[in-house]
Amino acid sequence: MKTPVVQPAPIPAASVSEFIATFAVVLAVIVALFLFDTALARVDIRGRKSYAAREFRTGEQLLAQGKIELAIEHLRTASTLDDDNSAYATALAQAILADNRPDAAEQMLLPLLERDPTDGAANLAMARVLAQEGRTEEAKSYYHRAIYGLWPRGAHENRIEARFELIDLLAKINARQELLAELLPIQDDSANTPAQRMKIAHLFVVAGSPQRAVAIFRELLRRNKPDSAAYVGLAEAALSLGDFATARADLVAAQKLSSDSTALQSRIALADSVIALDPTQLGLSQPEQYRRARNLVQMTLKSTRTCLTAQAPQVAVALDSASAFLVSPAPADGRAQSIQQALSVAQSLWGLQRTRCAAAPPDGVLALIQNRIAQ
């Protein structure tokens, strides 16, 4: 190191003893100051943390009461006073998100996640922000990090909550395969409440696995007292499986247990319609089967024309084929073959509609029957 002094210094005026005494005093002051500062810093930190905790509690209460702006103020104070506590900053970000400012919430969460990428709460908050912003792929990734991240308290409950939120997101975007993949690990979790199991069963229906849903609903009915919602769930699963008679029976059972039967009445009416129109129902005569199959072609053609035009060659061929079938006379013999032909025409039209129409086909009688035929 270069000396800051330019010219060679003679022995300075102070005596050796004064020199040593000065150094001794300075060192003593350093030690004393260090002790003083450390004690003062401890008091300061303790005071700040305690104040921050109070502010955090107030903020949470205000948030629960829906007073978002006030809650943000208190949570922000808590977060500023105790910046080591990521829970405060995460809560603040959640409140800002509730204030419909996902950009600001995201900015708050980024440094937290940079500091600790395994922070479960921060990952969950970020997933919520991204989900609200419509960035579902990124949101899914953060939900997974939240599920497998670290939670200082209530790890299991928080992970379940994160998984359910992810499941809801997947159901919302109709990602059936991923939804099924998320449902499978938690279907047998004994810690799930009946309400959660009911939700899982419903989501199994959405994910295209109604058999699993049936098993869960039956188990719920076996373990708990008869419940209208469980019967409705069973009915939905039965509809999805194409077992329309069972579905109707379950709906009737649900209606008996329910105080408000208006909604159930419409579902029963739907089940009745399906039963009346289903050409694959057992015990029908061949002419009746043929009549129903022909009716199905007519309904499918009508539904298809609402969203498709004959401009594409493949669509034109399918529409022509269906129209030709409908104008052709009823066959005198070989009805089984004609029934098959009708079902085939209806299926191909339905397939086109599903793949080419922008809007998904309505979940009604036609869809249920087509699903049944597809099975």
Place this chain on the structure above:
Amino acid sequence: MAAIKLGALPPRLRKLVEDLRRKEDRLSLLLSLVIGALVGLVVVAFILLTGRLSALMYPAGGAGWRRVLVPTLGALATGYLLFKYFPLARGSGIPQTRAALFMHDGRISLRSVLGKFACCSISLASGIPLGREGPAVYMGSGLASVIAQRLGLSRLQVRSLIPVGGAAALAAAFNTPIAAVLFALEEIMGDLHAPVLGSVVLASATSWMVLHLVLGDSPLFHVPGYHLVSPWELGAYAVLGIVGGLASVVFVKLLLWLRARFEKLPRASLWIQPVAGGLTVGLIGYFSPQVLGVGYDQVERVLNGDIILKVVVILAALKILATSVAYASGNAGGVFGPSLFIGAMVGASVGAVAHLLFPTLTAGPGAYALVGMGAAFAGIIRTPLTSVIMIFELTRDYTIIVPLMISNLIAFYISQKLQRVPIYEALAQQDGLHLPHRTSDAQPELLRVSTATRDAPLSLNPDMTVSEAAERVTDTVFESWPVADELGLVGMVRARHIEAAVNQGRVDMTVARLMQIARRSAGIRSVDLPHVHNDQPLSRALARMRDNGHKVLPVVSRANARIMLGVVTFADIMKAYGVESADELDYREHPDL
């Protein structure tokens, strides 16, 4: 201080101490460590005590009237203390530090340091919107000075420790050890190449370490990772540089204007003047509490994107007004912190507008607040290099460095154009002090040897006899003459030595032998060639002339020191400095010149 009997000291300890005092390198190393630790601890105590005091003055959920009363009473208390006991503790501390360095041989009294500590603690805790960094620099430099004086160090040693203490203080106050080093050199010393660099670095690092030991590892501001969204965004940052520069000029001019007005008031009112600042701050704070105090919590909010355009614009304007009045009226505290606050608000305003107009091309307003801090700092304090490094250290975010440099330079340029005298220098001038500044220091350094170099005369040959040489050097104004063989320059011979040899009848002696005798008689054993290079400052040439006694020096190539490019004479150097009469001097008649 208790005296220790010299006789009671063990001889080995006594020898050790005496050795230490003689060997300045070691003493400097030791003092840097000690000053770094002491200053770091004092600054930490200052920060913590101010915080505790502030918490007492503003309890949670306190009534609004406190925001009017507390700054007013705080200003009244400090005003009286400053007037009665600590007149040097008024204001920032940076001009006072520089005054001590350049006018008082680095002497600062312990009383001033204690006064600065007490007055600034009260002032800042009561909500006066001034910064703690300038006062910390004064305290650090003061402590270094006090220690050096008590150790009985030389005048130069005391002076050299001023930037050491200043850097240590800033490293602890701002948590920016590198920027502290740069600031000490760039602002306090006014010379980035000052020879105290090593000591300053060591003290700054020690102080920073102490800060972390006591308060833990946490940056002053937690900032999300910002980045440049599009190259077009640099245009928005350039606009920020312009706005930041203009805001800096408004702030500095307003502060200086108000200070000049206050200085015209009767001297007897000096103790009550700070109350005007305190009351103004209180009234502003009643409606806008964010303006009170240093305001770093508000800065952090803005840096994290919590911005409402109207609010940040108002806060920038109110802070400029409140800080100007508070400082001008004579309260204790600096302008470092307020510069960052103003910059953050101005940056956030520009950023919010830019993001509103070009949402896909620009980052959020938080990024602009960050860059705005640097721009305002560069514009107000006028240390562009320090400001870039400081923002980087404050936020530990490297990605924003290019926009930061662009904005800083633009703000610095605008500020320099519209407000020629930097703030600290202008404040010192208002106090009647004319301290050296970077521009004035740098000016002579612009005078290089090349500006005074003239063509070399025909060289003498070392094998030439003295009588032949005497014929060549007749009627010359050169006091010394170059001697060269076939490989190039070998040295310089004085004309008066040749003349003396001729007078003594030693006409057959060779020039080489004469040079050898001259060297020996001067006690020079080395055969090193006295020389300078064209790119060296003229002051270096003067120093070389002083060292070897020649009034003429060869200017040689850096690639080969035996290739002579010309000569530089004492008279030419004087002429280059504007001392015209030196041109008329005749060295032969005045050999002592």
